[in-house]
Amino acid sequence: MKKKLLSFVLAGCMIASLTACGSSSKTTEPTNDSSKTETTESTDAATDTKEDAVAEGEASADGYELALVTDIGTIDDKSFNQGAWEGVVQYAKESGKSYKYYQPAEKTTDSYVETIDLAIEGGAKVVVCPGYLFEEAVFISQDKYTDVKFILLDGEPHNADYSEYKTADNTMAILFQEDEAGFLAGYAAVKDGYTKLGFMGGMAVPAVIRFGYGFVQGADYAASELGLDSVEIxxxxxxxxxxxxxxxxxxxxxxxxxTEVIFGCGGGVGNSVMxxxxxxxxxxxxxxxxQSxxxxxVITSAMKKLSVSVYDGIKAVYDNAFQGGKTTTFTAANDGVGLPMETSKFKTFSSDDYDSVFAKLAGGEIKINNDTKESDTNAAVGxxxxxxxxxxxxx
Amino acid sequence: MNIVFSVFQQTMFFTIPLLIVALGGMFSERSGIINIALEGIMIMGAFVSILFINRTQGVLSGQTQLILAVVIAAIAGMLFSLFHAFASINMKADQTISGTALNLFAPAFAIFVARILQGVQQIQFTNTFRIESVPVLGNIPIIGDLFFKNTYITTYIGILILILSTIVLYKTKFGLRLRACGEHPQAADSVGINVYKMQYAGVLISGAFAGIGGLVFVIPTSTNFNATVAGYGFLALAVLIFGQWHPVRILFASFFFGLMKTIAASYSGIPVLASLGVPSYIYKMVPYVTTLVVLVFTSKNSQAPRAEGIPYDKGAR
Incomplete structure (x- = not known):
């Protein structure tokens, strides 16, 4: 009998310790690997350490008001997460809000939802989710926490089987016209005299695909404008x-x-191309x-102005002008995409050329085919x- | 012909790090200690030496800087491998677990320190090391194009390491003793060889080589170091086994892996292969399938050191 009791107690201990593992893992020290659970203080973020002290000090009162939940990358991925994070940090510093980022344990919706829960428990009033991977997670969380504002970048909330799309009043979905940024890059490259181009994307996710499609069409547009015989991509x-x-x-x-110029479209891929x-x-x-x-x-970069969009979004929350319940698309028309002409190294493509094509894009004079539903690239390009x-x- | 040259030059970027790291692994395993921490040691070596390059940019450049970085990578790798040596030799820990611990620790450490020092985890470096064409030698027809153009001094360091390794392992007293410790440490001990010392030497050499390998891997591949060597430490282990713990065979194995990887990656730029229409997956699979086949045929009389993986216990005779 005693033995049985002991084994029960031991089994109980084991289960308890297992669950403890499950939950405590979320508060472990920051590590590198995105596949691991991390909650990272803003102290080791890509920010100034002095300012961080302020952010932390305030946190004691009611937690961290502004939260960013990262997807696969980290906040210094030189692209998506970093752009969004810069927007958060910029607003937080200007208006003295506390801020923090959270990194989910795994690349699953469950894990994203858990991490969002954690952020909200930590006092978050605005949760920024960069990446289309969060579409489902935000779909679930937006109804759970109606008094928390969600900013979802690069996606629109929907349920698991895409049968229902819903952007609640407390959610702002932000999309970018990557195809317009890609279009500008392809157009500028061909206008600048390049005729053999390359596009190297990372994973074939919608954002990357749109960049590529825009790039191809921009190159073609410039080629027919210039009356070139051939442009190879x-x-x-x-x-x-x-x-x-x-x-x-x-x-x-x-x-x-x-090939004379390659569009390196996807984090580290670009570095290897460089x-x-x-x-x-x-x-x-x-x-x-x-990325210059x-x-x-690097002769130019097809930019999405991530930090601007996040900054505007957060600002709107505090100015009571939050555009919840609908999708905001950042395009050439509202200056959400573009090329950094000051740092670009073009030989003949001038700012005036850029401004005129940009105006055409913004004015809707140029139409880009950006349908990413077709999974076969060959067919899509055709x-x-x-x-x-x-x-x-x-x- | 130009395509042949460029494929060969690219192959070197794969081959040399694999060769150096696998040779490192060979020294460790030949002394009786399994070293699966190669990946972690590569990261550590690359991290410290790239940080050095980053910090001395502007003061130093070119080959001087690269050679200093190689030395620093070797020292960093050696120090880091001391953990593995201590755990598996003195503490008689399970060598696989100790190695795994190092593999998990290294990238975390690299990111942590990089963020403390500079805010972001990627460490930038400017590549001033590439040699367009080696003076005189680069002008030799064919051979010059194959071996002495679009290259790095580390390629020759790798070849030098191969030659030295072969000599040390087979032509010196030290090499004989090291091999003896891997095959039958008790017998070695009975004739007065200090087994612990030999095993320490084996692990430290592997640490130094893996550290260099990490640096050699990163330099031509990227413009920054992002705390990863993309699994090449583990690939080096496969090369080591494919090469049957023998330096010259390791050279062939790493060259074969390198060539296959190059072709798999670049076949779209090679007209002959592009027109064949073979999917790149086939090329990607070839080295691994070959490794399996080779293992099937050689596993019966595998050349693996007999005592590897077993902590040496003086008392058990």
Missing amino acids: SYHYTGGFDATPEVQTLAASWYGAG AAAEANGKAVIGVDVD PESDT AFGLKVAKVNVVQ
Whole structure:
């Protein structure tokens, strides 16, 4: 009998410790790996340490008001999360709000929802979710916490099987016209005299696909404007966002085969393309943010003005002008996408050229096919009706 | 012909780090200690040396800086591997677990320190190390194009390491003793060899090589270091087994892996292969399928050191 009791107690202990593991893992020290659970203080964020002390001090009263939940990357991924985080930090510093970011344990909706719960328990009044991966998580959480405001970047809340789309009044969905940014980049490259182009995306997610489609159509548009005979575009998704020798080799082989400029579209992929470009004396087009500081080979970047959109969104919350319940699309028309002309290294493509094509995009004079539903790239590219550009899709 | 040259040059970017790291693993395993921490040690070596490059940018540049970085990477890798040596030799810990611990620790440490020092986890570096063409040697037809153009000094360091490793392992007293410790440490001990010392030497050499390998891996691949070597430490273990713990065979194995990886990555830029229409997955699979096949045929009389993985216990004779 005693033994039985003991075994029960032990089993109980085990279960308790297991559950303890489950929940305590969320408060472990920050580590690197995005696959691990982390809750990271704003102290080790990409911010000034002095300011962080302020953020932390205030936190004691009612937690962290502004929260950002990251997706796969970390807040210094030089792209999505970082752009959003900069927007959060900028607003928080200007108006003295406390802020913090949370990194989910896994890339699953359950884990995202848990992390959002955690952020709200931690006092969050505004939760920023960068990335379309959060669509379901926000769909679930927006009804659970009606007094918390959600800002979802790059997606619209929907349920698991896409049968229901709903953006609640406390949610602001932000989309970007990546295709317009890509269009500008492709247009500028061809206008600047490049005729052999490459597109190297990371994973084939909607945002990356739109960049690519826009890029192809922009190049074609410029080519027919200039009356060129041929523009060749190699087109490939690497399937990941890491810098690897494989990506570098592929880029080097394209450069070796005559490609003059590659649009490196996806985190570390871009860095490997830059390494190859440096070795071959060729050019790169950056993505998401102005990547010209990363390498001299970057001639321009197809930017999404992430931090601006997040900043505006948060500001609207506190100004009682929150545009909840609907999707806001950042386009050329509201200056949400563009090229950084001050840091671009174009030979002939001038600011005036840029302004005129930008105006056409903003005015809706140019229509871009950005339908990402078609999963087959070949078929999708075929549907653009390109006049001059020839796209060589590399599987 | 140009395509052949560029494929060969690219192959070197895969081959050399694999070669150096696998040779490191060889020294450790030949002394009887399994070292699956190669991945972690690569990250640590790359981290410390890239940080060095980042900090001395502007003061130093070119080959001097790279050679100093190689030395620093070796020292960093060696110090880091001391943990593994201590745990598995002195404490007689399970070598797989100790190695895994190092693998988990290294990227976390790299990111943590990088963020403390500079706010972001990526460490930028400017690549001033590439050699367009080696003077004189680069002008030799064919051979010059293959070996002495678009290269890094680390390629030659890798070859040098290979030659030295072969000599040390097979032509010196030290090498004989090291191998003896991996095969039958009790016998080695009975003739007065200090087994612990030998095993320490093996692990430290593997640490130094893996550290260098990490740096060599990162330099041509990216413009910053993001606390990862993309699993190449584990790939080096596969190369080590494929090469049957023998330096020259390791060279062939790493060259084979490198060539296959290069072709898988770049076939779209090679007209002949692009027109074949073979999916890139096939090329990607080849090295692994070959490894499996080779293992099937060699596992019966595998050259793996007999005593590897078993903590040496003086008392158990």
